[in-house]
Amino acid sequence: MNAITACLRARALTAWLVLLVCILKSVDAQSLIVPGALWYDTDGNEIQAHGTGILTVGSTFYWFGEDKANNNYLFSAVSCYSSTDLVNWARHNDALTPLAGTNISTSDIVERPKVIYNEKNEEYVMWFHSDNSDYGLAMVGVATADTPCGPYSYRGSFNPLGAQSRDESIFQDAARTAYLLYASDNNQDFKIARLDSNYYNVTEVVSEMTGATLEAPGMLKRDGVYWLLASHTSGWAPNPNKYFYATNISGNWSSQADIAPEDTDTYSSQNAYDLPLGSDAIYMGDRWDSNLLGNSRYAWYPLSWSTGDPQIVYADLWTVDYEAGTYSVATGTTYPAVNGTLGGSSELLGSNYTYNGYEGVGYLGNGGTLTMTIDGIGAEQWVSLYYANADSSWRNTTISVNGGSNVVVGQANTGGVHAILSVPVQLYLKPGSNTIIIGANQTDYAGDMYQVVVYTET
Numbered sequence: 177m178n179a180i181t182a183c184l185r186a187r188a189l190t191a192w193l194v195l196l197v198c199i200l201k202s203v204d205a206q207s208l209i210v211p212g213a214l215w216y217d218t219d220g221n222e223i224q225a226h227g228t229g230i231l232t233v234g235s236t237f238y239w240f241g242e243d244k245a246n247n248n249y250l251f252s253a254v255s256c257y258s259s260t261d262l263v264n265w266a267r268h269n270d271a272l273t274p275l276a277g278t279n280i281s282t283s284d285i286v287e288r289p290k291v292i293y294n295e296k297n298e299e300y301v302m303w304f305h306s307d308n309s310d311y312g313l314a315m316v317g318v319a320t321a322d323t324p325c326g327p328y329s330y331r332g333s334f335n336p337l338g339a340q341s342r343d344e345s346i347f348q349d350a351a352r353t354a355y356l357l358y359a360s361d362n363n364q365d366f367k368i369a370r371l372d373s374n375y376y377n378v379t380e381v382v383s384e385m386t387g388a389t390l391e392a393p394g395m396l397k398r399d400g401v402y403w404l405l406a407s408h409t410s411g412w413a414p415n416p417n418k419y420f421y422a423t424n425i426s427g428n429w430s431s432q433a434d435i436a437p438e439d440t441d442t443y444s445s446q447n448a449y450d451l452p453l454g455s456d457a458i459y460m461g462d463r464w465d466s467n468l469l470g471n472s473r474y475a476w477y478p479l480s481w482s483t484g485d486p487q488i489v490y491a492d493l494w495t496v497d498y499e500a501g502t503y504s505v506a507t508g509t510t511y512p513a514v515n516g517t518l519g520g521s522s523e524l525l526g527s528n529y530t531y532n533g534y535e536g537v538g539y540l541g542n543g544g545t546l547t548m549t550i551d552g553i554g555a556e557q558w559v560s561l562y563y564a565n566a567d568s569s570w571r572n573t574t575i576s577v578n579g580g581s582n583v584v585v586g587q588a589n590t591g592g593v594h595a596i597l598s599v600p601v602q603l604y605l606k607p608g609s610n611t612i613i614i615g616a617n618q619t620d621y622a623g624d625m626y627q628v629v630v631y632t633e634t
């Protein structure tokens with residue numbers, strides 16, 4: 177989060193003197209990546225760039241995505257942000273905006289924008305999933321610009337080589353060769369097709385995974401090996417995303433394997449883009465909120481090959497040094513929920529419901545509360561709530577510190593009663609002991625709580 181914004185948001189809770197000190201102390205840029213939290217740009221506005229595509233130009237990263245601020249799945253804009261550190265993002269003009277009377281009007285679909293640079297034409301080329309409102313046209317769209325953020329000129333939408341294309345990505349290989357990766361034939365067959373030398377069209381399918389039912393593709397090349405990442409098809413709901421590898425982009429592809437423990441549904445996320453980081457990578461996923469699309473979160477995690485296969489490194493907070501190709505995961509202090517005081521209708525969940533050896537607390541909200549004592553350092557600190565939400569949609573929980581106002585924290589569905597996910601929230605903790613109350617003053621049920629982890633990184 178932008179530090180000044182954090183201060184302004186804290187204004188209602190803290191005295192003006194604290195606010196002043198906070199602003200004076202926080203002119204530093206942010207350094208933490210906080211998956212699942214609300215992310216703000218350098219102007220303090222929520223980042224709206226779902227279905228991520230990243231373009232690297234020199235030492236600058238450009239982040240393209242779907243602006244879903246209006247909580248609608250129809251096209252409003254492809255946003256464009258830039259950053260030199262992958263953490264602090266400045267918003268620019270929109271890269272692509274609706275055009276009435278075309279297939280990218282406000283009643284159409286534009287998803288998963290990906291931009292690559294065409295050296296031959298000295299031109300930036302954007303590819304995206306282009307569709308009508310019932311996903312029946314299943315096309316790709318292409319647009320071009322002379323500068324990274326454009327605005328881009330729309331060239332048109334079409335079915336590549338006459339076949340359907342829904343979720344897609346673009347992979348640029350060495351030797352100016354690029355490929356379209358796409359879910360085709362009613363999302364049954366997954367295809368890879370080579371682009372023409374202008375990057376305006378595809379020329380031939382080089383690989384087809386018949387019956388693979390893949391979506392949300394991304395590709396990385398590492399020591400001459402191609403790694404394809406993709407989800408399966410379950411709408412906005414998360415599923416266990418997979419990897420495949422091959423020494424030739426035409427295959428043969430390995431059989432599929434998980435990039436995260438299967439029961440976490442890829443930590444409640446779906447792949448959108450995968451950015452190389454040294455000998456590892458950054459997994460950039462979406463944690464969709466299907467009832468409130470603009471509230472969907474960015475689930476970016478290190479993707480490590482330390483065990484030989486790409487695996488997501490779960491982290492509440494982490495830092496990245498792109499030039500060095502390294503990342504570092506923060507560690508905090510863990511407070512088990514079972515050690516708190518249960519109030520009202522909340523209940524211990526029993527020995528079948530544990531995480532890290534500690535029992536969970538359920539029936540929070542709707543009269544149930546959990547009061548816990550946690551230590552602070554006198555700063556806006558990240559407090560991560562480990563919970564389970566077996567519903568098919570998000571829940572909310574409230575959290576109040578030292579009798580202060582209730583902060584509402586969104587809890588994405590976790591896929592089951594035993595699937596635990598964490599959501600970090602930034603709260604002012606005074607030095608020493610603090611009392612937090614979870615689930616108070618809400619009529620709806622919150623997720624089951626397992627633990628709270630408090631961090632001193634700010």
Ligand SMILES: *[C@@H]1O[C@H](CO)[C@@H](O)[C@H](O)[C@H]1NC(C)=O
Pocket residue numbers: 277278279313333334
């Ligand atoms: C959208 O694309 C379809 C399929 O190519 C075409 O039939 C239709 O005319 C296009 N609509 C507009 C408004 O251009």
Ligand SMILES: *[C@@H]1O[C@H](CO)[C@@H](O)[C@H](O)[C@H]1NC(C)=O
Pocket residue numbers: 332334337376377378
């Ligand atoms: C793309 O190439 C195919 C096959 O050569 C051709 O039929 C089609 O018209 C081209 N589409 C566009 C948009 O250029």
Ligand SMILES: *[C@@H]1O[C@H](CO)[C@@H](O)[C@H](O)[C@H]1NC(C)=O
Pocket residue numbers: 424425426427
């Ligand atoms: C990759 O496979 C294709 C299709 O089998 C083949 O034509 C091509 O030569 C292979 N490339 C390399 C580098 O082996």
Ligand SMILES: *[C@@H]1O[C@H](CO)[C@@H](O)[C@H](O)[C@H]1NC(C)=O
Pocket residue numbers: 427428
């Ligand atoms: C790919 O697999 C097919 C079917 O098993 C086999 O016929 C073909 O030789 C394989 N190709 C390569 C390059 O290994």
Ligand SMILES: *[C@@H]1O[C@H](CO)[C@@H](O)[C@H](O)[C@H]1NC(C)=O
Pocket residue numbers: 510511512515
């Ligand atoms: C939680 O409570 C148990 C039992 O009272 C105690 O042994 C343990 O130290 C407590 N853990 C923490 C992290 O407070």
Ligand SMILES: *[C@@H]1O[C@H](CO)[C@@H](O)[C@H](O)[C@H]1NC(C)=O
Pocket residue numbers: 526527528
């Ligand atoms: C725990 O789960 C097992 C297996 O489903 C079940 O047999 C047992 O009764 C459960 N125990 C409790 C305390 O609910």
Ligand SMILES: *[C@@H]1O[C@H](CO)[C@@H](O)[C@H](O)[C@H]1NC(C)=O
Pocket residue numbers: 468570571572584586620
């Ligand atoms: C959670 O809270 C937000 C903000 O207060 C609200 O917009 C949203 O509808 C709530 N979601 C649920 C599932 O109650």
Ligand SMILES: *[C@@H]1O[C@H](CO)[C@@H](O)[C@H](O)[C@H]1NC(C)=O
Pocket residue numbers: 545613616617
């Ligand atoms: C909010 O919840 C707290 C803790 O349960 C309770 O003391 C307080 O009276 C509640 N406030 C309101 C306005 O209901």
